Amino acid sequence: MSRKGATHWVIPDGYIPVDSSGKLISHESICVVNLHEQDAHIDITIYFEDQEPIEKISVTVKGKRTRHIRTSSLEKGSKKIPAGVPYALEIESDIPIIVQYSRLDTTQAELALMSTMAYPVDN
Incomplete structure (x- = not known):
């Protein structure tokens, strides 16, 4: 299999706002693309500042597909992830994938959309 992506990713900054304004709801998403024929089996671990992690939430991304997963x-x-609490994510996959992270913040009328690539960990 060609190496298109990585099997281990980290997103250190997560935060789901408690409040939203207007019609749009604040949210965050893990955006995954699987460029391979076979399905990607992913485990997601959520880390917190002051509580034990939520470990190994399983998600499948079908071959040659994308999946947007709201945190x-x-x-x-x-x-589950409580609103108003900082968190971080670790994404592990059995095959290489590409991971992007997006945040829609609608806590005020001048909403903001932020997107960044997750950090690929060298295996």
């Missing part, structure tokens, strides 16, 4: 939808059992 507010990530949960394991009854555990």
